[in-house]
Amino acid sequence: MLKIYHVRGTRSVRPIWLCYELDLPIEIQTIDFSPDYRNTSPWRAISPAGKVPAMTDGGLTMFESGAMVEYILERYGNDRLRPSPGTPESAMHHQWCWFSEATLVRPLGLYRMLRADADSSASLAAEAEAKALDCLAVVDAAIADREFLLGAAFSACDIMMGYSLQLMVGAKLLDDRHPHALAYLTRLKTRDACQRAMIA
16 A cells, blocks of 8 residues: 655645545654654655655655656556646646746745845755755765666656756755765766757
8 A cells, every 4th residue: 555654734735635536545654854853864764855745655755746646647547637648748747847846836946045034044045055955965876886877777856867967966966975976966967969969
């Protein structure tokens, strides 16, 4: 049975809502959202970046709400609530899923920072930096014993991650503190297609 680790009002709403729409049995485990709990070893074993949501399905453990939605649709959707793969409708489905997280929600952090007073701006910047470094540590650990994110074979998720890591280098956040992630990015940048894309 799917088990979703949840905090009211967070992105865990996405996979829970989908399961309800599909009439799937799920277990909802509400967790303590305090930094103290989210930094504990047991929680970090489930969610390496300490974020919500996380989800288990048998031996599978995952984080990232959008990925959970895709997994649930693939495994349990029976062709419901998404268009057939490879169709223009599927392309638009993916576009709007990505837009909702990568483009629409992203400015909220900036909005919050700009609305803060001068005293809290420094703490918001420090908080954002700490979150970015936490996420880089997750990538660093994930890539420590493999060539690419999914193992020996290059895949599209390496393209997604490679671009994000390059942005982290530009922000001076990815450096020798994350040697595996840095080496991984270096490997990605040796690929001809990556080099061509970066200068296009």
